[in-house]
Amino acid sequence: xxxxxxxxxxxxxxxxxxxxxxxxWYFCERHAAEYNQGxxxxxxxxxxxxxxRAAEEQRDNSGYRExxxxxxxxxxxGSRSRDEMRALDVLECDVHAEFEEVKKAYRRLAxxxxxxxxxxxxxAAARFQAIQAAYAVLRSAEERxxxxxV
Numbered sequence: 001x002x003x004x005x006x007x008x009x010x011x012x013x014x015x016x017x018x019x020x021x022x023x024x025w026y027f028c029e030r031h032a033a034e035y036n037q038g039x040x041x042x043x044x045x046x047x048x049x050x051x052x053r054a055a056e057e058q059r060d061n062s063g064y065r066e067x068x069x070x071x072x073x074x075x076x077x078g079s080r081s082r083d084e085m086r087a088l089d090v091l092e093c094d095v096h097a098e099f100e101e102v103k104k105a106y107r108r109l110a111x112x113x114x115x116x117x118x119x120x121x122x123x124a125a126a127r128f129q130a131i132q133a134a135y136a137v138l139r140s141a142e143e144r145x146x147x148x149x150v
Contacts, residue, residue, distance in 0.1 A: 002026065002027050002028040002031055003025045003026050003027055003031075004027055004028070004031040007027075007028055007031060009028030009029075009030070009031075010028060011025075011026035011027055011028055012026070012028070012029075013026065013027050013028065013029055013031075013032035014026055015027055015032055015035050015036060015039075020044070041053075042054075080095070080141070081141070083137050084137060084138060084141050086134070086137075087133075087134035087135070087137040087138050088102070088134075088138070090130050090131060090133075090134035091105040091106055091109060091131065091134050091135065091138070092105055092109070093105050099138070099142045102135070102138050102142075106131065106134075106135040109127075109131045110128065110131055110132070110135075113125075113127040113128040113131060114128055115128060
């Protein structure tokens, strides 16, 4: 059970009771997020100790780095890659935007930044190229998703 007083949810998220302590609280997901909101893992350590701790953590968890190949460590909710998240940002779309919304945003921004309508404006030309690249990333992701039948 969750260690938070009055909570009856399963406590499957361990959290340290204090910095540099091996003792753990076991919270439900909601209370673990609340507990960790202001947590500073390196509190009370000097610069060298913090660097040593970070190196130790990376060494101990290096096996998980292999999972990055599968896209499990990307930004967002795990359904989009880091490149797709950047592309959504360029197209000024929400992270949960459907592809139809992406198309509309692409058309709107491409029209506003097209070199033919902004002749001589090098910044607009650069924005147009970024918009095209972002749309290409999202279009290919959508095609992969459709092809896989997801």
